[in-house]
Amino acid sequence: MTTKTHALAKSESALVPVMGLILLGAAILFTAGFAQAEMLHDSAHDVRHSIGFACH
Ligand SMILES: [Zn+2]
Known part of the structure; x- marks a missing residue:
């Protein structure tokens, strides 16, 4: 895993709770x-x- 894909995966996982909150709302x-x-x-x-x- 390169640093770039790692950073991308990290930012995507940070979006999950936000998306969850939006869907919940x-x-x-x-x-x-x-x-x-x-x-x-x-x-x-x-x-x-x-x-x-x-x-x-
Ligand atoms: Zn009626």
């Missing part, structure tokens, strides 16, 4: 956004049924 944002959208949909659905608005 994206996953949390996506999950939170989806859960919130589902919650909003459910509450809007309940309101529609409670006022007798045709929805199905």
Whole structure:
């Protein structure tokens, strides 16, 4: 292994936690956004049924 490839491997391994954090953040944002959208949909659905608005 040359010094160059060693340095490259080192910088790539340093990127792994950063990429992991980005993916984790994206996953949390996506999950939170989806859960919130589902919650909003459910509450809007309940309101529609409670006022007798045709929805199905
Ligand atoms: Zn409905």
